[in-house]
Amino acid sequence: MHFNDxxxxxxxxxxxxxxxxxxxxxAFARHGARAILTHRWGSADEDALRARFAAIGAPAxxxxxxxVSRDEDTAALLERVKAEHDHVDVFISxxxxxxxxxxxxxxxxxxxxxxxxxxxxxxxxxxxxxxxxFARYPRYxxxxxxxxxxxxxxxxxxxxxxxxxxxxFVRYMATHLFADGCKVQxxxxxxxxxxxxxxxxxxxxxxxxxxxxxxxxTPEEIADTTLALCSGMFDAMSGxxxxxxxxxxxxxxxxTLGPRLLQPETEAT
Numbered sequence: 128m129h130f131n132d133x134x135x136x137x138x139x140x141x142x143x144x145x146x147x148x149x150x151x152x153x154a155f156a157r158h159g160a161r162a163i164l165t166h167r168w169g170s171a172d173e174d175a176l177r178a179r180f181a182a183i184g185a186p187a188x189x190x191x192x193x194x195v196s197r198d199e200d201t202a203a204l205l206e207r208v209k210a211e212h213d214h215v216d217v218f219i220s221x222x223x224x225x226x227x228x229x230x231x232x233x234x235x236x237x238x239x240x241x242x243x244x245x246x247x248x249x250x251x252x253x254x255x256x257x258x259x260x261f262a263r264y265p266r267y268x269x270x271x272x273x274x275x276x277x278x279x280x281x282x283x284x285x286x287x288x289x290x291x292x293x294x295x296f297v298r299y300m301a302t303h304l305f306a307d308g309c310k311v312q313x314x315x316x317x318x319x320x321x322x323x324x325x326x327x328x329x330x331x332x333x334x335x336x337x338x339x340x341x342x343x344x345t346p347e348e349i350a351d352t353t354l355a356l357c358s359g360m361f362d363a364m365s366g367x368x369x370x371x372x373x374x375x376x377x378x379x380x381x382x383t384l385g386p387r388l389l390q391p392e393t394e395a396t
Contacts, residue, residue, distance in 0.1 A: 129358070130158055130354045130355070130358045131158065131354075131357065131358040131359065132158060132159055133155055133158045133159045133160035133216070133217075134158075134159030134160070135159065135160075135161070136159070136160050136161065136216040136217070137160070137161050137163060137208060137211075137212040137214070137215045137216055137217075138151075138152070138155045138160040138161065138162050138163065138215075138216060138217040138218075138219070139163045139165075139208070139215050139217070139218050139219070139253075139257075139265075140152050140162060140163065140164055140165070140219040140221055141165045141193075141195050141219070141220055141221050141222040141249060141253065142165065142166065142195075142221040142222035142223070143162065143163070143164030143165055143166070143188075143219075143221060144164050144165075144166040144171035144176055144190065145166075145171075145321070145322060145323075146319070146321035146322060146323055146346055147221055147271060147316065147319060147321060147346045147349050147350070148164065148219070148221040148222075148271075149164070149176070149179075149346070150345075150346035150347050150349065150350035151219055151221070151349070151350040151353050152164050152180075152188060153179065153180065153183065153185070153350070154347070154350035154351060154353070154354050155217070155350075155354065155357075156180055156183070156185030156186060156188065157183055157185055158354070159185075159186070160186070160216075160217070161186050161188070161189065161211075161212065162180070162185075162186075162188040162189070163188065163189045163191065163204075163208060163215075164176070164188050164189070164190050164191070165191050165192070165193040165195070165204065165222075166190070166191075166192055166193075167192060167193065167194045167195075168192075171190060171192075173190050176188060176190060177190075189207065189208070189211070191204050191207060195222045195245060195249040195252075195253070196244045196245050196248075196249070198252070198256075201252065201253060201256045202256065202260075205256055205257065205259075205260040205261075206260070208260070209260055209261070213261070214261040214263055214265075215257050215261065215265045216265055216266050216267070217265055217266065217267045217268075217269070217357050218253060218254065218257060218265040218267070218268045218269070219268075219269045219271065219353060220249055220250040220253060220268070220269070220270045220271065220293075221271045222245060222246065222249055223245070223246045223271070223273070223286070223289070223323065224241075224242075224245035224246060225241075225242040225245065225246050225285045225286050225289050225327070226238035226239075226241060226242050226285045227282040227285070227327065228281075228282050228283060228284030228285050228286075229282065234284070238285060239285060239288065242285040242286070242288065242289045243288070243289055243292055245289075246286075246289040246290070246293065247289045247290075247292040247293045247296065250268075250270045250293055250296055250297070250300075251296050251300065254268060254300060254304075254309075263307070264304055264307050264308070264309040265309060266308065266309065266310065266357075267309070267310050267311075267312075267356065267357040268300070268304075268309055268310070268311045268312075269311075269312050269313070269314055269353055269356055269357065270293050270294070270296070270297050270311075270312070270313045270314070271313075271314055271316065271349075272290045272293060272294055272313050272314065272315045272316070272368065273286060273290055273315060273316060273317060273318070274287075274290070274315060274317055274318075275287070275290045275291060275294050275315055275368065276288065276290060276291035276294075278379075280318075280328065280332065281328065281332060282327065282328055282329075283328075286327075293313065294313045294368050297311055297312065297313040297366065297368065298366050298368075301365045301366025302366060305365065310357075310361075310362055310365045311365055311366055312356050312361060312364070312365065312366070312367060312368075312369060313367070313368040313369065314349065314352060314353060314356065314368075314369050314370075314371060315368060315369065315370040315371065316344060316349045316371055317342075317343070317344070317370070317371070317372045317375055318336055318343055319343060319344060319345070319346060319349065320333065320336060320337075320340075320343060321346060338387075338388075339375075339384070339387075341373065342372060342373050342374065342375035342378070343372075343373075343375075344371050344372060344373065348371065349371060352369075352371050356369070
């Protein structure tokens with residue numbers, strides 16, 4: 128595939144210091160982009176991150192601690208970006224901080240609101256803030272989803288609701304920003320064994336996923352797909368929810384997976 132030359136262009140990635148976000152930052156940087164990576168809670172080793180970019184001969188990233196739920200953090204972040212760039216070319220909304228669903232009797236309104244605040248609204252909020260700062264929208268905006276609302280896993284309830292809202296916003300913004308030249312997509316990556324996934328779903332689910340590893344995509348594959356989404360290859364599909372997997376949706380049912388789940392692990396693998 129032919130990816131765009133992003134030399135000198137600003138690519139803003141929320142939650143960009145690990146997992147899928149970091150893989151996207153490195154992928155765009157290999158093609159010349161200046162990656163702007165946000166994180167929160169002082170969780171990033173900035174020296175180690177810069178070393179990762181230097182090792183591939185890429186421009187040094189801008190690394191900013193910014194909580195996506197705080198408008199003042201977003202405004203301060205974009206002021207820093209404005210000091211070095213005249214606009215943001217690509218925006219990737221990757222932050223997904225949600226509450227665990229611990230059963231129907233434990234569902235709480237506050238947990239729902241927090242999940243939406245961190246994992247749904249920032250896609251719209253950042254697009255608003257980018258337009259305020261630069262009087263224009265990015266050329267491309269990509270929202271990272273997972274399985275949307277179409278699947279069920281233990282503890283997935285708030286994730287499913289947050290992703291359903293996120294994907295609705297993607298379709299809405301794609302429709303209304305078409306005239307502004309902003310191409311908007313959602314990318315479903317299904318289950319990717321990042322640290323965030325392990326933290327969210329726990330060791331039992333991780334072990335189960337390991338038995339079906341051939342259906343999982345890597346963060347690097349997701350990053351390359353995001354590059355393709357931002358290189359004109361999917362412009363005619365703006366506003367769509369694109370799913371990346373290796374046929375998992377085709378086999379994700381009891382009839383196909385059930386016999387394998389019942390086998391001893393030595394036979395299944």
